[in-house]
Amino acid sequence: DADVTQTPRNRITKTGKRIMLECSQTKGHDRMYWYRQDPGLGLRLIYYSFDVKDINKGEISDGYSVSRQAQAKFSLSLESAIPNQTALYFCATSDSAQETQYFGPGTRLLVL
Amino acid sequence: RKEVEQDPGPFNVPEGATVAFNCTYSNSASQSFFWYRQDCRKEPKLLMSVYSSGNEDGRFTAQLNRASQYISLLIRDSKLSDSATYLCVVNMNTGFQKLVFGTGTRLLVSP
Numbered sequence: 001d002a003d004v005t006q007t008p009r010n011r012i013t014k015t016g017k018r019i020m021l022e023c024s025q026t027k028g029h030d031r032m033y034w035y036r037q038d039p040g041l042g043l044r045l046i047y048y049s050f051d052v053k054d055i056n057k058g059e060i061s062d063g064y065s066v067s068r069q070a071q072a073k074f075s076l077s078l079e080s081a082i083p084n085q086t087a088l089y090f091c092a093t094s095d096s097a098q099e100t101q102y103f104g105p106g107t108r109l110l111v112l
Numbered sequence: 113r114k115e116v117e118q119d120p121g122p123f124n125v126p127e128g129a130t131v132a133f134n135c136t137y138s139n140s141a142s143q144s145f146f147w148y149r150q151d152c153r154k155e156p157k158l159l160m161s162v163y164s165s166g167n168e169d170g171r172f173t174a175q176l177n178r179a180s181q182y183i184s185l186l187i188r189d190s191k192l193s194d195s196a197t198y199l200c201v202v203n204m205n206t207g208f209q210k211l212v213f214g215t216g217t218r219l220l221v222s223p
Contacts, residue, residue, distance in 0.1 A: 042199070042213045042216065043156070045211075099144050104155060108153075
């Protein structure tokens with residue numbers, strides 16, 4: 001079984017809809033991250049969390065919110081989706097003692 | 113100037129060739145450097161960390177040049193399975209684990 005899972009893997013939605021992307025991990029890591037990847041722009045950090053009570057904005061947090069329901073779960077919400085949020089979204093985890101980040105398989109989101 | 117810059121490629125090489133990628137970074141205070149590999153439509157995976165003294169893992173060698181602020185990745189005896197995008201990743205050392213990802217260099221190895 002994968003250590004970092006994301007659901008859904010693919011999603012098509014319409015402008016203005018609320019959508020939630022979920023991430024779960026079994027690695028026991030305390031740190032979790034949400035990134036988006038766009039062609040030619042690389043991975044950009046949306047939000048990160050160092051533990052359940054710690055949530056921080058990344059470089060492109062506008063239009064997004066997150067919830068850290070438990071150490072193993074970190075959800076990303078788009079309150080009102082817009083077409084330029086069409087992207088590949090990755091969740092990642094890391095241990096506070098190491099820098100290596102482990103990524104989930106990604107969620108491909110299309111906003112029409 | 114971008115924080116991390118890479119040549120997007122693609123680099124087209126035949127099997128068995130040696131190929132090298134460079135990556136430049138803007139923050140001279142950066143302390144940690146990595147190469148990740150990303151296959152098409154898949155998640156990035158750590159290929160190797162880059163240490164000050166350089167490091168080697170089989171056919172892969174990573175080097176760091178702090179004076180010129182670049183890191184490199186050398187792949188010897190290229191295999192078809194090496195075809196992927198290679199992401200240069202830098203920890204900007206801003207007080208937390210902020211990794212900045214380059215846009216990637218695409219490698220295509222042909223028979």
